[in-house]
Amino acid sequence: MSGQAIAATASPSATPARAPRRGPPLHRRLINVRRFLVPVLLVILWQLAADVGLISTRLLAPPAAIASAAWELIASGELPYHLLVSLQRVAIGLAIALTARVSLGLIAGLSKLGEDAVDATLQMLRALPFLALVPLFILWLGIGEATKIALVALGATFPIYLTLFGGIRGVDPKLLEAGRILGLNRAEQIRHIILPGALPQALVGLRYALGTAWLSLVVGEQINATAGIGFLVMDAREFLRTDIILVGLVVYALLGLGADQLVRALERRTLAWRPSLIREA
């Protein structure tokens, strides 16, 4: 029955536990507090260890120093500036990856010919760790923005393509047949059946893609940059400012978390029809 449609469109990994939309019950909130307890304790211990001289503050800045460095960087406008540069690189790279691979995913997913032409090629390329292409990219594109954006685009590419391709192939052919007899033409079938059917998988891919996009950004920004979070970190290294380096790391972590939350919010909005979400609503 309709359960089949779900089995076909939603992979198990696409249904992580989600927080309810609004007003979590008290015990859930307490659990959330408990989850932060250990990290907060560790930070306090770290600060204490630095204070009593157990950790060399030259090698690892204590939390208080990191916080004040962060504050200075924010107040001076440096951090926002570099953050913006980095975000722009990720945004452009992701946009390129999305357009390129959604079209390729559609071509490969929708026709046997497309699959033979596109899929085999991409699967072969996938075997190559994309960071190994850095030297070539530098030769081709120089050490400017182009290389950084290309790295982000390439890194984000495969997860998006692979999950979209899988998602499209997983769409229940019975639904397509129903669409055909309801008078949908090919374009309407793609819009109403194939793309929504592939969406749960594609969003999983998007989440992976964001992860690898950050990874490529870190690598790209450390090659040779004059702006961006990576530059901030590399620059701080020259002056042994471990506090600033750690601020950079924290920003990377927060960016990763934020991206993940973004995709989750997107999932909640676009996948509201799925039973796991319906029950929580």
Place this chain on the structure above:
Amino acid sequence: MNAIVELRALSRRFHGPASQPVLDRIDLTIAPGEFVALLGRSGSGKTTLLRTLAGLDPVTEGKARLPQRRAVVFQEPRLLPWKPVWENVALGLPGSLGATRGHALRALREVELAHRAQAWPLTLSGGEAQRTGLARALVRDPELLLLDEPFASLDALTRLRMQSLVGELWQAHQPAVLLVTHDVEEALLLADRVLVLAQGRLIEDVSVPLPRPRRRAAADFDALRLRLLGALGVDEDGNDAAKAA
């Protein structure tokens, strides 16, 4: 003549031109507004015949003349889970979504589902999902309505309600209907004419001249039931007649 469906020597094979045909030179005409039930054992080719009438499969041997407006209700509801019920009903109708919404809601009202118009399909019960499928078919104002065992996976009570609903909708809209079923009583309750498919041939073509609404207990109902059960090769107790003989 004014038949709405006309099949002439229609055959269908799945494994090459020399293989055993699943449908073997079928001749069939259906008049406008006629309610035809198609009986047959599992695997006898009922769905294959229905798919041909739906225009879902190509006609390679024989001839088929079909009406323009055809609608199908499959055994599984085949609703798009990512569209609310009313958008499923409106899917594929000409015009914008806003323009078709009224039609969809009217069709949902007819199957007594207006209150579920905004619901997600995966929250529907089996009967509600099949009624949505019915509304989706009816909203297209079909000349030929094809029903492939639409009640088979429903519980007995829901099935009874769905049967009478289909009867009412047929009388209100007067499409020609082909109802595929393996339930002899269901066929006799609803149809003007009952066909039996076996070994790729239509071995029975029985008119049902009983007045409506029909009663299972009537004597002539029972006589027809026994005849059809015989054609299906099953005796009254459900034993396989061929084996018993």
